[in-house]
Each structure stands twice: as structure tokens, then as C-alpha cells.
Amino acid sequence: MNGALSGRPAQGRRWHRRRDLRFVAVAAVLIAAYYAHGYATGAGRITDRLHAALDADPGRLDIRVTSRFPPEAFHIELYQRYGGMRGTEGATVTLFGVRPSDVRRLSRRYWIARIDLAPR
Numbered sequence: 674m675n676g677a678l679s680g681r682p683a684q685g686r687r688w689h690r691r692r693d694l695r696f697v698a699v700a701a702v703l704i705a706a707y708y709a710h711g712y713a714t715g716a717g718r719i720t721d722r723l724h725a726a727l728d729a730d731p732g733r734l735d736i737r738v739t740s741r742f743p744p745e746a747f748h749i750e751l752y753q754r755y756g757g758m759r760g761t762e763g764a765t766v767t768l769f770g771v772r773p774s775d776v777r778r779l780s781r782r783y784w785i786a787r788i789d790l791a792p793r
Contacts, residue, residue, distance in 0.1 A: 711781030
């Protein structure tokens with residue numbers, strides 16, 4: 674008997690059984706987990722020396738960003754959004770003129786291993 678005629682919702686019309694809604698829910702959970710991981714581990718990627726400099730509320734900082742692997746075109750483009758890139762040494766990139774908020778934002782990226790002040 675048809676669900677509409679029996680007074681019960683049809684089997685395929687229950688919201689929790691719809692594949693598209695389950696997919697969206699799983700995708701939302703994965704995205705939330707990605708961002709939560711970044712917020713939870715980001716501060717640990719910033720060195721103590723850089724934390725002290727950030728606490729002094731500077732206008733802009735010169736930093737060295739070490740990633741887990743040598744940067745590729747995507748990473749370099751992203752770094753250039755945050756500051757002026759002045760070179761790479763293996764997996765370490767030097768950025769000049771980075772705002773403190775961008776240092777924290779950059780530290781949340783999963784491929785970043787460490788962020789430190791650049792030597793003068």
C-alpha cells in the first residue's frame with residue numbers, strides 16, 4: 674500500500690534516510706573536523722619566540738614558515754597572499770610584512786610544521 678494512503682510517510686521520504694542529506698551531513702562533519710583540527714593544533718606550530726612577538730602587538734612581522742614538504746605553486750601563491758615572499762630553502766619559506774592575524778591563520782594549515790620569526 675502506498676505510504677500516502679496509509680497515513681505514514683513513504684519509505685524514501687524520511688529525511689534521515691535520504692542519501693543526499695546524509696552526504697551533506699558527512700561532508701559538513703569532515704569540514705568541521707578539518708577546521709577544528711587547525712584551531713586545536715595551530716598555536717603549537719608557532720614558536721615561543723614568535724608567540725612573544727605576537728603578544729607585543731606588532732604591525733607586521735617577518736616570518737619563516739616551514740612546511741612538511743617543499744612548497745609547490747599552490748602553496749607559494751597562498752604564502753604570497755599573506756606577505757612578500759623572499760625565498761625558499763628546502764621546505765622553509767621567508768615571508769616579510771605579515772600581519773599577526775595572518776600568522777595565526779597560516780598556522781592552522783595542516784601542511785605547516787613550524788612558524789618562526791625571520792632573522793634580521
